[in-house]
Amino acid sequence: MTPALGMFLGFVLVTLVITYWSARKSRGASAYFAAGRRITAWQNGLAVAGDYMSAASFLGIAGMIAFNGYDGFMYSVGFLVAYLMVLLVVAEPLRNAGKYTMADVLAYRLRPRPVRAMASLSTLTVSIFYMIAQMVGAGTLVRQLIPGVSYEMAVVGVGALMVVYVVFGGMLATTWVQIIKAVLLMSGSVFLSVLVMARFDFNLAKFFASLGAISSTNAAGATVTRDFLTPGLLFKNPLDQISLGMALVFGTAGLPHILIRFYTVPDAKTARASVIWAMILIGLFYIMTTFFGFGAASLLGPDYLGAHGGTNMAAPELARAMGGELFFAFISAVAFATILAVVAGLTISASASFAHDFYTNVIHHGKQRRDDDEVRVARITAFVVGAAAIMIAMALGPSVNVAFLVGLAFAVAASANLPVIVFSIFWKRFNTTGACAGLAIGLLSSIALILVSPDFMKSPLFPLKNPGIVSIPLGFLGAILGTLLRREPEAEAKFAELSVRANTGLGAEKATLH
Amino acid sequence: MDSGSSKFPRDPTPIVGSSTDVSPLTSRTLKPPHDERTADEQAAGADWNALAASPRFRELLKAKRRFIVPAVVFFVVYYFALPVLVGYAPALMTKRVLGPVNLAYLFALSQFFMAWLVAALYVRAAAKFDRMARDVISGASE
Incomplete structure (x- = not known):
């Protein structure tokens, strides 16, 4: 047994014990969907960080910086600044006025069936696209990390584990998997950064000086020397960066798997404190991408990394070079834990939305036939979603480029979800037509623009990799124009109630005993 | 925290x-x-309409708006200044200002501290919002 395999299995064992313990503790819908709303601020902060920092963050950004320098670091910046939107605008009102899903707040004063159906569709789209990206990433990664494990085995393994966490352990197990992952990821990054800086005698000036001239072989086979702190090595078109930045900054506050985390804490104040914890952790992590991303470029060089597994393997290869096989195994296990925690979060957000929004409220008009209906449907959904994600990831195969799927998830979240969340909380006149129009136009325009972008077409109709700069204004515009089409006195009459609830927390869902 | x-x-x-x-x-x-x-x-x-119309609640909304609107405008402008300047004023941004470190990287790094600073200011302001919200609710149960 290789050290990497041993650490993988160790992590899996610990998470299964947690799942068993959570399954025994949780009873009822509030326990299943929201961990009984008894997660504390620091725990939820760690879990938000664990839910958010995906393999794309850890491996992807490290690789992008290692190959393209400064431009890769742009992702790091956007991922943190995005939390200001979460903190200032959505977290507290959502916790105060909602129950289990993002759609609770939208449906509060609008006609619930059309709004929930659309919101559920958008939630499922975001979650499933994001999940497939993670699964394909997991397949290719595990294959590289543990010799002898095939792509298919890895995809089935990750899919089966996330289904077990969510079906049996619900939100409580998911939360603790995310907390453990966040601790592993933070400590792995600190070790890696310290080892890198040790090579530069902990001298920042020496470290940055080494980045000024890094040689690599370009596509034509010639050796080029570039300053890795110079912008523009990856993004040639400034609009590309602005569009990506918009999707990141406005999308995070619309990501369903992040938003449902705020229902797991006792009140809005704790939700606020948990965003602060998350911002400290996420900020520190992304600052450290400077050390291990640029460090990989400077100490190993893009040519070495290109020959040893490519972009995604920059962080693990750096760990191998700095700390030997055992550290390589540890960083690989961290990457694996990272993927599992994120897919578990995505699975529970997808199944909560289907069960709570679609099954209970759209099909059954808000009435449950039996008490545990909603949880039972969520468990079945988690199973179906897991199976579907496994099959799609297997059908796509390891060679497909999935980076655009994460970009798409952020773009849909920013263009479809954020406008309607903001308007339903802050704009009295907002109505059902506006919500449905905003969700539909945001969703369709981001998908359509991705389909005609350079990721999909040889001669693209839309020049940018990320549709944000066009689809986000379209989402807002759709919501505004839809609203102006007609008046909805019922929705306007209930605005006072929503506003008082969202701003004071009066009548907000309480923590429950298990 | x-x-x-x-x-x-x-x-x-x-x-x-x-x-x-x-x-x-x-x-x-x-x-x-x-x-x-x-x-x-x-x-x-709860009488929601009465609460919503109460002066205490109006005061709370005004206080929140006074903080949140400028804060959001500030961080959005500060953040997008980075890709805009990098994209359209590359000569300025590649100027080395601190040894080998150029302005673009320093500005990018400053975004982290900007985010933490805005968050810290919000936590301070929100303590006041919490007090005001408590007054709104206690006014309701009188």
Whole structure:
């Protein structure tokens, strides 16, 4: 047994014990969907960080910086600044006025069936696209990390584990998997950064000086020397960066798997404190991408990394070079834990939305036939979603480029979800037509623009990799124009109630005993 | 930064908060305070329109708007200044200002501290919002 395999299995064992313990503790819908709303601020902060920092963050950004320098670091910046939107605008009102899903707040004063159906569709789209990206990433990664494990085995393994966490352990197990992952990821990054800086005698000036001239072989086979702190090595078109930045900054506050985390804490104040914890952790992590991303470029060089597994393997290869096989195994296990925690979060957000929004409220008009209906449907959904994600990831195969799927998830979240969340909380006149129009136009325009972008077409109709700069204004515009089409006195009459609830927390869902 | 720290005033709503705001790490079962009411019970007696029209609530909304709107505008402008300047004023941004480090990287790094600073200011302001929200609710049950 290789050290990497041993650490993988160790992590899996610990998470299964947690799942068993959570399954025994949780009873009822509030326990299943929201961990009984008894997660504390620091725990939820760690879990938000664990839910958010995906393999794309850890491996992807490290690789992008290692190959393209400064431009890769742009992702790091956007991922943190995005939390200001979460903190200032959505977290507290959502916790105060909602129950289990993002759609609770939208449906509060609008006609619930059309709004929930659309919101559920958008939630499922975001979650499933994001999940497939993670699964394909997991397949290719595990294959590289543990010799002898095939792509298919890895995809089935990750899919089966996330289904077990969510079906049996619900939100409580998911939360603790995310907390453990966040601790592993933070400590792995600190070790890696310290080892890198040790090579530069902990001298920042020496470290940055080494980045000024890094040689690599370009596509034509010639050796080029570039300053890795110079912008523009990856993004040639400034609009590309602005569009990506918009999707990141406005999308995070619309990501369903992040938003449902705020229902797991006792009140809005704790939700606020948990965003602060998350911002400290996420900020520190992304600052450290400077050390291990640029460090990989400077100490190993893009040519070495290109020959040893490519972009995604920059962080693990750096760990191998700095700390030997055992550290390589540890960083690989961290990457694996990272993927599992994120897919578990995505699975529970997808199944909560289907069960709570679609099954209970759209099909059954808000009435449950039996008490545990909603949880039972969520468990079945988690199973179906897991199976579907496994099959799609297997059908796509390891060679497909999935980076655009994460970009798409952020773009849909920013263009479809954020406008309607903001308007339903802050704009009295907002109505059902506006919500449905905003969700539909945001969703369709981001998908359509991705389909005609350079990721999909040889001669693209839309020049940018990320549709944000066009689809986000379209989402807002759709919501505004839809609203102006007609008046909805019922929705306007209930605005006072929503506003008082969202701003004071009066009548907000309480923590429950298990 | 923990919810239990003294930085935040006690939450006004009768929430399990103090005694049960503990994750179920242990198997201890905690009893809720005797005045615990469910969300529905608490909301049932509220006259939402009167609350929404009350001067205390108007005051709360105004205070929130006074902080949140400028804060959002500030961080959005500060953030997008980075890709805009990098894209359209590359000569300025590649200028080395601190040894080998150029302005673009320093500006990017400053975004982290900007985010933490805005968050810290918000936490301070929100302590006041919490007090004002408590006044709105206590005014309602008088």
